[in-house]
Amino acid sequence: xxxxxxxxxxxxxxxxxxxxxxxxxxxxxxxxxxxxxxxxxxxxxxxxxxxxxxxxxxxxxxxxxxxxxxxxxxxxxxxxxxxxxxxxxxxxxxxxxxxxxxxxxxxxxxxxxxxxxxxxxxxxxxxxxxxxxxxxxxxxxxxxxxxxxxxxxxxxxxxxxxxxxxxxxxxxxxxxxxxxxxxxxxxxxxxxxxxxxxxxxxxxxxxxxxxxxxxxxxxxxxxxxxxxxxxxxxxxxxxxxxxxxxxxxxxxxxxxxxxxxxxxxxxxxxxxxxxxxxxxxxxxxxxxxxxxxxxxxxxxxxxxxxxxxxxxxxxxxxxxxxxxxxxxxxxxxxxxxxxxxxxxxxxxxxxxxxxxxxxxxxxxxxxxxxxxxxxxxxxxxxxxxxxxxxxxxxxxxxxxxxxxxxxxxxxxxxxxxxxxxxxxxxxxxxxxxxxxxxxxxxxxxxxxxxxxxxxxxxxxxxxxxxxxxxxxxxxxxxxxxxxxxxxxxxxxxxxxxxxxxxxxxxxxxxxxxxxxxxxxxxxxxxxxxxxxxxxxxxxxxxxxxxxxxxxxxxxxxxxxxxxxxxxxxxxxxxxxxxxxxxxxxxxxxxxxxxxxxxxxxxxxxxxxxxxxxxxxxxxxxxxxxxxxxxxxxxxxxxxxxxxxxxxxxxxxxxxxxxxxxxxxxxxxxxxxxxxxxxxxxxxxxxxxxxxxxxxxxxxxxxxxxxxxxxxxxxxxxxxxxxxxxxxxxxxxxxxxxxxxxxxxxxxxxxxxxxxxxxxxxxxxxxxxxxxxxxxxxxxxxxxxxxxxxx
Numbered sequence: 135x136x137x138x139x140x141x142x143x144x145x146x147x148x149x150x151x152x153x154x155x156x157x158x159x160x161x162x163x164x165x166x167x168x169x170x171x172x173x174x175x176x177x178x179x180x181x182x183x184x185x186x187x188x189x190x191x192x193x194x195x196x197x198x199x200x201x202x203x204x205x206x207x208x209x210x211x212x213x214x215x216x217x218x219x220x221x222x223x224x225x226x227x228x229x230x231x232x233x234x235x236x237x238x239x240x241x242x243x244x245x246x247x248x249x250x251x252x253x254x255x256x257x258x259x260x261x262x263x264x265x266x267x268x269x270x271x272x273x274x275x276x277x278x279x280x281x282x283x284x285x286x287x288x289x290x291x292x293x294x295x296x297x298x299x300x301x302x303x304x305x306x307x308x309x310x311x312x313x314x315x316x317x318x319x320x321x322x323x324x325x326x327x328x329x330x331x332x333x334x335x336x337x338x339x340x341x342x343x344x345x346x347x348x349x350x351x352x353x354x355x356x357x358x359x360x361x362x363x364x365x366x367x368x369x370x371x372x373x374x375x376x377x378x379x380x381x382x383x384x385x386x387x388x389x390x391x392x393x394x395x396x397x398x399x400x401x402x403x404x405x406x407x408x409x410x411x412x413x414x415x416x417x418x419x420x421x422x423x424x425x426x427x428x429x430x431x432x433x434x435x436x437x438x439x440x441x442x443x444x445x446x447x448x449x450x451x452x453x454x455x456x457x458x459x460x461x462x463x464x465x466x467x468x469x470x471x472x473x474x475x476x477x478x479x480x481x482x483x484x485x486x487x488x489x490x491x492x493x494x495x496x497x498x499x500x501x502x503x504x505x506x507x508x509x510x511x512x513x514x515x516x517x518x519x520x521x522x523x524x525x526x527x528x529x530x531x532x533x534x535x536x537x538x539x540x541x542x543x544x545x546x547x548x549x550x551x552x553x554x555x556x557x558x559x560x561x562x563x564x565x566x567x568x569x570x571x572x573x574x575x576x577x578x579x580x581x582x583x584x585x586x587x588x589x590x591x592x593x594x595x596x597x598x599x600x601x602x603x604x605x606x607x608x609x610x611x612x613x614x615x616x617x618x619x620x621x622x623x624x625x626x627x628x629x630x631x632x633x634x635x636x637x638x639x640x641x642x643x644x645x646x647x648x649x650x651x652x653x654x655x656x657x658x659x660x661x662x663x664x665x666x667x668x669x670x671x672x673x674x675x676x677x678x679x680x681x682x683x684x685x686x687x688x689x690x691x692x693x694x695x696x697x698x699x700x701x702x703x704x705x706x707x708x709x710x711x712x713x714x715x716x717x718x719x720x721x722x723x724x725x726x727x728x729x730x731x732x733x734x735x736x737x738x739x740x741x742x743x744x745x746x747x748x749x750x751x752x753x754x755x756x757x758x759x760x761x762x763x764x765x766x767x768x769x770x771x772x773x774x775x776x777x778x779x780x781x782x783x784x785x786x787x788x789x790x791x792x793x794x795x796x797x798x799x800x801x802x803x804x805x806x807x808x809x810x811x812x813x814x815x816x817x818x819x820x821x822x823x824x825x826x827x828x829x830x831x832x833x834x835x836x837x838x839x840x841x842x843x844x845x846x847x848x849x850x851x852x853x854x855x856x857x858x859x860x861x862x863x864x865x866x867x868x869x870x871x872x873x874x875x876x877x878x879x880x881x882x883x884x885x886x887x888x889x890x891x892x893x894x895x896x897x898x899x900x901x902x903x904x905x906x907x908x909x910x911x912x913x914x915x916x917x918x919x920x921x922x923x924x
Contacts, residue, residue, distance in 0.1 A: 195208055195273075195302040195303075195304050195320055195322040196208060196304045196306065196308060196311065196320070197311065197526075197562065197564075197583070198311060198510060198512060198526040198528065198560070198562050198585075199512050199524050199525070199526045199562055199564050199583075200468060200512050200524075202524065202562075202564045202581075202583065203581060203605045203613075204304065204603075204605075204615075205306075205583055205603025205604060205605055205615050205616065205617040205673075206304055206305070206306035206603070206615060206617045206673045206675060206691070207304070207305075207615065207673075207675045207677060207689045207691050207774070207776075208302050208303065208304050209231070209233065209302070209303040209304070209305075209776065209794070210300050210301070210302055210303075211227060211231070211300060211301040211303070212299070212300045213295075213298055213299055213300065213326070216295055216298070217837075217870060217880075218828075218830050218837060218839040218841075218868060218870070219828075219839070219841060219866065219868065220866065220868040220880070220882030220884065220917065221295070222295065222337065222348070222350055222371060222917075223258070223291045223294075223295050223371065223399075224258070224290045224291055224293055224295050224298065224301070224323065225240065225241070225257075225258025225290060225291035226258075227295065227301060228258065228260045228290055228301070228321065229258070230826060230841075230843070231303065231794070231826070232774075232794050232795055232796040232824035232825055232826055233262055233263060233303060233305050233774060233794075233796045233824075234260055234261055234262060235261045235262075235263065235264035235819075235820040235907065236261070236906075236907050236908060237250065237251040237261060237264065237818060237819070237820075237907035237908075238250060238251060238252075238259050238261040238266060238267035238285075238287060239252060239253065239254060239257055239258075239259040239267050239282070239283055239285060239287040239289075240253065240257075240258050240259060240261075241253060241256045241257075241258065241394070241395055241397060241427070242393075242394045242395065242906055242910065242911070243906050243907060244393070244901070244902025244904075244906040245431060245900055245901055245902055246896065246897070246900070246901040246902065247818050247902065247905070247906055247907060248818035248819075248907070249703070250266060250285070251818060251906075251907055252283070252285070253395070253427075253429070254282075254283035254284065254448065254480060254482070254498075254500065255282065255283055255425065255427055255448040255450045255480040255482070255500075256395055256397045256425060256426075256427030256448060256450070257282045257283065257287070257289035257291060257292070257425070257450065258289060258290050258291040259272070259282070259287035259288055259289060259290065260272050260288070260290055260321045261318075262303070262305050262318035262319045262321070263305060263318050263319075263693075263695075263770055263772075263796075263798060263800075263820070264770075264798070264800065264813070264814065264819060264820035265317055265318035265695070265697065265768075265770060266318075267285060267286075267287035267288075268285050268286035268287055268315060268623060268626060269315065269317040269318045269623050269667075269669075269697075270315065270316075270317075270318050270319060270320075270321060271308070271312055271313075271314075271315040271316035271319070271320045271321070272288035272290055272320075272321045272323075273312075273320060273321070273322045273323065274293060274322075274323050274325070274419060274421070274454070274456065275322075275323070275324060275325055275405075275417075275419055275456070276322060276472070277419065277454075277456040277458070277472060277473075277474040277506075278474055278476075278504060278506055278532070279292075279454055279474070279476055279504070280452060280454065280476035280477050280478045280502050280503060280504040280534075281478060281502040281504065281534065281536070282450070282452065282478040282480065282500075282502060283478075283480060283500050283502075284500050284536070284538065284626065284628040284632075285626055285628070286315070286534075286623075286624075286626040286627075289423070289425075289450075289452065289478065290321070290323065291399065292399075292401060292421065292423040292425075292452055293323055293401075293403065293421065294352070294354075294367040294369040294401045294402075294403050295369075296333075296335070296352055296354045296367055296369065297325050297326060297354065297365055297367045297403050297405065298323055298324070298325060298326065299324050299325060299326040299327070300324050301321065301322070301323050301324070302320075302321075302322045302324060303319065303320070303321050303322075304319045304320050304322075305318060305319040305673075305691075305693060305774065306319055306617055306619075306671065306673050306693070307319070307601075307619045307620065307621035307669055307670075307671035307695065308320050308601075308619070308621065309587065309597075309599050309619070309620070309621035309622050309669075310560070310585040310586060310587045310599040310600060310601035310619050310620065310621070311560070311562065311585055311587070311601065313532070313556070313558055313587065313589060314556070314589070314591075314622060314623055314624050314666075315623055315624075316621055317621045317622070317623050317667070317669045317671075317695070317697065318695070318770075325365065325403075325405045325419065326356070326365050326405075327363060327365075327405075327407060328358065328363070329354070329355075329356030329363075329365045330356050330357055330358055331355070331356065331923055331924055332353070332354070332355040332356075332923070332924045333352075333353075333354045333355075333921055333922065333923040333924070334352070334353050334354075334921070334922050335350070335351070335352040335353075335354075335919060335920070335921045336350070336351050336352075336919065336920055337349070337350040337351075337352075337880075337917060337918070337919035337920075338350075338917065338918060338919075339882070339915060339916055339917025339918065340915070340916065340917075341376065341912050341913050341914065341915050342888065342913065342914040342915070342916060343380060343381065343888070343913045343914070344376070344380040345374055345375060345376035345377065345380050345393075345394065345912075346373050346374060346375075346376050346394055346912050346915065347373060347374045348371065348372070348373040348917065349370075349371065349372050349373075350369070350370065350371040350372075350919075351369075351370045351371075352367065352368070352369045352370075353367070353368045353369075354366070354367045354368075355367075361408060361409030362406070362407055362408035362409060363406075363407055363408075364404065364405065364406045364407075365403075365404070365405050366402075366403070366404045366405075367401070367402065367403045367404075368401075368402050369399075369400070369401045369402070370399070370400050370401075371397075371398070371399050372396075372397060372398040372399070373396065373397050374396055375392045375393075375394060375395055375396040375428065375429075375430075376392065376393045376394035376911050376912065377389070377390065377391065377392060377393065377430070378390070378391045378392075378393050380393075381393060381890075381911055381913075383890055383891065383893055383903065383904070384902075384903055384904075384911070386893075386896060386899065386903050387896075387899055387900075387901070387902065387903050388431075388432045388433045388443060388899035388900060389433070390430050390432065390433055390443060391430055391431055391432060391443070391899070391900070391902075392428075392429045392430045392431070393902065393911040394910075394911055394912065395427045395428060395429045396426075396427065396428040396429075397425070397426065397427050398425065398426040398427075399423060399424070399425045399426075400423070400424045400425075401421070401422065401423045401424075402420075402421070402422045402423075403419070403420065403421045403422075404418075404419070404420040404421075405417070405418075405419045405420075406418050406420075412462075413461055413462045413463075414459065414460070414461050414462075415459070415460040415461075416457070416458070416459050416460075417457070417458045417459075417460075418455070418456065418457040418458070419454065419455075419456040420454070420455055420456075421452075421453065421454040422451075422452070422453045422454075423450070423451070423452045423453075424449075424450070424451050425448075425449070425450040425451075425452075426447070426448070426449055426450075427446075427447070427448040427450075428445070428446070428447055428448075429445075429446045429448075430443065430444070430445050430446070431443055431444050431446065431900055432444060432487070432899065432900050433487070433899070442486070442487055442488045442489075443486075443487045443900075444484045444485065444486050444487065444496075445484065445485045445487070446482055446483070446484045447482065447483050447484075448480060448481070448482040449480070449481050449482075450478065450479065450480040450481075451478075451479050452476065452477065452478035452479070453476060453477060454474060454475070454476035455474070455475045455476070456472075456473065456474040456475075456476075457473055458470065458471060458472045458473065459471040463511070463513070465513065465514070466513050466514050466522075467511060467512070467513030467514075468511060468512055468513060469509070469510075469511040470508075470509070470510050470511065470512075470528075471507075471508075471509055472506075472507070472508045472509075472510075472530075473505075473506065473507040473508070474504070474505070474506050475504075475505050476503070476504050476505075477501070477502065477503040477504070478500075478501075478502045478503075479499075479500075479501045479502070480498075480499075480500040480501070480502075481497070481498065481499050481500075482496075482497070482498040482499075483495065483496075483497055484496040484497075484498075486543070494542075494543040494544075495543075496540075496541060496542040496543065497539070497540075497541045497542075498539070498540055498541075499537065499538060499539040499540075500536065500538055501536065501537040501538075502534070502535070502536050503534070503535045503536075503553075504532070504533065504534045504535075505532070505533045506530060506531065506532040506533070507530050507531055508528055508529070508530030508531075509528060509529065509530060510526060510527060510528025510529075510530075510560075511526070511527055511528065512524065512525065512526035512527075512562075513525070518565070518566060518567075519569075519572065520566035520567055520568050520569040520572060520579075520580075521566040521569050522566070523563070523564065523565050523566070524563075524564040525561065525562065525563050525564070526560075526561070526562040527560070527561050527562075528559070528560055529557075529558060529559035529560070530557075530558055531555070531556070531557050531558075532555070532556040532558070533553055533554070533555050533556070534553060534554055534556075534627070535551070535552065535553030535554075535627070536551070536552060536553070536627045536628065537550075537551040538550055538551075538628060538632070545739065547633055547738045547739060548632055548633045548738060550631045550632070550633075552627045552630070552631045553627070554591060554592050554593055554594075554624065554627060555591075555592040556589055556590065556591050556592070556624075557589070557590045558587060558588065558589040558590070559587070559588050560585065560586065560587040560588075561585065561586050561587075562583065562584070562585040562586075563583065563584045563585070564581060564582075564583050565581065565582045565583075565584075566579075566580070566581050567580040567581065567582060568580035570610075577606060577607060577608045577609070578607040578608065578609055578610055579605070579606070579607040580604075580605070580606045580607070581604070581605045581606075582602075582603070582604055583601075583602070583603040583604070583605070584600070584601065584602050584603070585600070585601040585602075585619070586598070586599065586600050586601075587599045589622075591624060591666070593630065593662075594624060594625065594630075594664065594665055594666060595665050595666055597622045597666055597668075599619070599620045599621065599622065600619060600620060601617065601618070601619030601620070602617065602618050602619065603615070603616065603617040603618075604616045604617075610681050611678060611679050611680045611681045611684075612676065612677070612678050612679075613676070613677045613678075614675070614676050615673070615674070615675045615676070615677065616672070616673065616674050616675075617672060617673045618670075618671070618672040619670075619671060619672075620668065620669065620670050620671075621668070621669045621671065622666045622667060622668050622669065623666065623667045623669075624666050624667075625664035625665070625666070625667070625701050625764075628660065629660055629661070629664055629701055629762055630660060630661065630662050630664050631660060631662065632659060632660035633659055633660060633737070633738030634657055634658060634659030634660050634661070634736070634737055634738065634761050635657065635658050635659050635737055635738060635739075635742065636655055636656075636657055636733055636734050636736075636737035636740070636741050636742065637655070637656050637658075637741070637742045637743075637744050638653055638654075638655055638741055638742065638743045638744055638745055638749055638754075639653065639654055639655075639656060639708075639744045639745060640652075640653060640654075640744075640745050641653055641654045641712070641755055641756065643709075644708045644709050644710070644711065644712060644758075645710065645711070645712035645713050645756075646713060647713065648712070648755050648756075649753075649755070651747075651753060652753050652754075652755040653745060653747075653749075653750070653753050653754050653755070654712070654754060654755060654756045654757070654758060655725075655730065655733070655734075655741070655754055655756075655757045655758070656708055656757075656758045656760055657733060657737075657757065657758065657759045657760055657761050658703070658705075658760045658761060659738075659761055659762070660761065660762060661761040661762045661763055663763075664701055664762065664763065664764060665699060665764050666699070667697065667698070667699050667700050667701060667764065668697075668698050668699050669695055669696065669697045669698070670695075670696045670698075671693065671694060671695040671696070672693070672694050673691055673692065673693045673694075674691065674692045675689055675690065675691035675692070676689065676690055676691075677689040685779060685780040685781065686777075686778070686779045686780075687777070687778050687779075688775070688776060688777035688778065689774075689775070689776050690773065690774070690775045691773070691774045691775075692771075692772075692773055693770070693771065693772055693773075693774070694769075694770070694771045695768075695769070695770040695771070696767075696769055697767065697768040697769070697770065698767045698768075699764040699765070699766075699767075700764070700765070700766035700767065700768055701762050701763070701764055701766075702762065702763070702765055702766040702804060703760065703761075703762055704717075704720055704760055704762075704763060704765055704804065704805065705720070705758075705760040708758055708760070711758060712756055712758070716805075716807035716808065720758055720759050720760065721756055721757070721758055721759075722756065722757040722759070723755065723756050724755060724756075725754060725756070725757045727751040727752075729757070730751050730754055730757070731751075733757065765804065765805040766802055766803065766804050766805065767802070767803045768800060768801065768802045768803075768813065769800060769801050769802075770798060770799075770800040770814075771798070771799050771800070772796065772797045772798035772799055772800075773796075773797045774795070774796045774797075775793070775794075775795045775796075776792075776793065776794045776795070777792065777793045778790070778791065778792045778793075779791045779792075784832050785834065786833070786834070787832070787833050788831075788832045788833075789829065789830070789831055789832075790828075790829070790830040790832060791828070791829050792826075792827070792828040792829075793825065793826070793827050793828075794825065794826045795823070795824065795825035795826070796823070796824050796825070797822060797823050798814045798820060798822060799814055799822065800812075800813040800814040800819070800820070801813055801814075812849075812851075815846065815847075815848060815849055816848065816849050816850075816851050817848055817849065817850045817851065817852065817859070817894065817905050818905060818907050818908075819848075819907075820908075821845040821846045821847070821848055821861075821862075821908060822846045823844070823845065823846040824843075824844065824845045824846075825842075825843075825844040825845075826841060826842070826843050826844070827841065827842045827844070828840070828841045828842075829841075834872070835871065835872045836869070836870070836871050836872070837868075837869070837870040837871075838867075838868075838869050839866075839867070839868045839869075839870075840865065840866070840867050840868075841865070841866045842863065842864070842865050842866075843862070843863070843864045843865075843866070844861075844862070844863050845861060845862045845863075845908065846861050847859060847860055847861045848905060848908055850894055850895070850905075852895075853895070859892040859894065859905060859908075859909075860892050862889065862908070862909065863889065864884070864885045864886070864887070864889050865885070865886040865887060866882070866883065866884045866885070866886070867882070867883045867886055868880065868881065868882040868883070869881045869882075876922055876923045876924055877920065877921070877922055878920070878921040878922075878923070879918070879919075879920055879921075880918065880919040880920075880921070881916075881917070881918050881919075882915075882916070882917045882918075882919075883914065883915070883916050884912075884914070884915040885910075885912070885913055885914050885915060886914065887914075888913045888914040889913075890913060891904035891905065891909030891910065891911065892904060892909070
């Protein structure tokens with residue numbers, strides 16, 4: 135690099151007893167520079183430059199070009215942030231972020247809480263901006279993991295938190311970079327690569343109102359050697375359930391029912407990296423999880439004879455093997471071979487109760503598997519006055535599969551084994567227009583990026599996706615970014631190959647103008663003809679780190695997602711549909727006998743008769759197809775703001791202040807001709823506004839932290855008149871003390887003032903009496919932990 139690259143670059147004041155490498159790292163922490171020590175020499179260079187002798191690969195979520203600046207803001211949650219927040223697993227970590235929504239596949243999601251909010255096996259799935267857990271791509275060190283359950287979601291809690299260096303979150307359509315699922319953005323979990331020593335942790339805690347008694351025991355070890363290193367983790371955690379009988383606000387619910395499930399999890403992880411010679415680097419991540427969940431719904435023993443319920447046990451085993459190779463080809467070119475092989479097998483068994491005894495059982499099996507392999511390379515093409523034009527090129531193959539079985543009281547209503555295959559190719563380009571070395575009056579730096587991806591998908595349409603980005607730094611300390619792109623999500627295998635139902639009804643029940651004795655067939659369920667969902671999105675953001683105050687950092691971003699062809703159930707009710715021309719595309723009048731027989735034979739258990747008579751094909755005047763289809767359009771737009779201010783020296787005494795907030799406005803139109811309805815700010819959807827405010831007092835021996843979690847009110851619009859559920863504000867406190875001799879003691883109190891969820895109207899004792907996607911039944915929670923490090 136030239137001297138002009140460091141001209142005018144300011145660094146924070148340096149105080150404390152530090153090693154040379156620690157001092158250099160502290161000086162460069164708030165700059166766009168990095169240091170590399172080679173044979174005792176210190177090499178200072180720009181983070182956006184990768185020379186051919188470099189063995190350090192700079193990976194940034196949001197780009198496949200080594201060291202390229204992302205064109206959308208990247209949120210980073212560090213290991214230290216997690217410790218200060220007193221969070222035991224990555225599920226808690228991601229749910230604490232204001233850009234994430236607690237609905238979808240998460241523990242504690244209750245019954246009758248929206249079609250997409252289900253708790254199959256106690257897993258925790260990121261759900262950025264509330265677009266859905268299957269519209270968020272979750273990665274481990276840049277590799278895909280197997281889905282869990284039936285909705286193409288990923289269980290982030292399977293990754294032990296003590297192995298994690300940081301979690302990077304980008305809320306920007308990124309399918310042109312990463313492929314399917316990255317509609318709302320990407321959550322990339324980065325593991326530690328510099329852990330040395332051994333630590334043992336024990337943690338216990340519980341809710342002050344009763345239930346959710348937690349235990350966690352963890353053993354972490356790591357080592358580094360010339361050209362390589364390893365980290366290994368064993369983690370056990372469990373918690374007791376929270377029954378409805380232990381919360382006064384749940385009196386309308388069956389007393390045996392679980393407000394929060396009993397969970398257990400045993401996880402293991404190994405991450406190993408090693409240089410093979412001077413030109414080849416190898417890495418492998420291995421992970422295993424054995425999870426359990428117990429949930430009770432309704433009444434069991436000792437209740438009135440007319441009451442009924444179910445005790446549901448879910449067992450999940452998942453594993454991942456992700457080997458990769460990186461080769462230096464010379465001329466600053468790198469070649470990457472990425473692969474991952476994983477599976478998630480979940481089985482549930484339900485004992486069904488009536489009159490205080492078991493009279494039957496149901497069984498569910500969700501066996502997911504995933505394999506992928508990708509070869510890509512990146513490096514410079516040629517040089518411009520502002521620097522090298524860099525490119526990334528690659529392609530690969532991905533296979534996902536599921537085996538699903540659903541049996542109730544001996545009747546199998548769903549049984550299939552299907553998979554999808556995806557072949558893809560992509561290209562990404564980085565063009566520098568201005569660089570700091572040019573000292574241009576037009577600005578400090580300007581970079582343009584572009585990406586294109588083509589993906590051929592078995593069983594459904596192929597897609598071609600562009601993405602454009604710009605990063606402009608008018609002066610040191612400010613970066614203005616913009617991005618535009620298209621993304622997609624494949625329909626899940628369950629949505630395509632799961633069963634559908636065919637039910638015979640009297641036409642007079644739903645329509646007028648037809649013969650009194652006429653009947654109709656209504657279809658509902660899966661649809662093999664589904665196509666990919668599509669999204670067009672843009673972001674505009676500004677990131678700032680004032681030169682005069684490098685201890686202050688922040689970003690503000692504006693986002694807009696136009697999400698079309700969403701898979702949805704077209705009917706909320708069949709009443710009046712045959713008489714309404716808006717629904718003509720769903721109706722087949724005077725269907726032939728052959729069409730009726732074809733649809734009936736394809737239904738899971740044939741034709742179900744909802745009439746008092748017998749089925750006569752000649753009296754069927756219409757078929758109403760209410761199966762899932764690509765039809766809904768959703769708009770998501772909003773503003774995100776994050777700021778951090780560090781006062782003092784963290785190695786001596788410092789105050790670390792932070793704010794992270796998100797405002798979102800989202801709406802949905804089921805299909806043309808129907809009104810647009812609000813999503814955000816309504817029940818079972820994200821609130822309009824969420825925020826998290828933090829303050830940590832840090833010394834070498836003591837850390838005291840406080841976090842306030844804020845969310846705006848929710849409108850329950852399921853009936854008229856609609857009413858508002860109050861806004862939520864909770865306070866979390868934590869303390870971490872280093873006791874000497876390698877011992878560390880921690881204490882945490884969440885929801886200090888024991889805020890309780892507001893009640894909602896429910897239809898039965900099985901329904902959870904509050905919005906579990908936005909409120910929690912845990913209440914005030916206390917925990918303590920002790921860690922010993924060697």
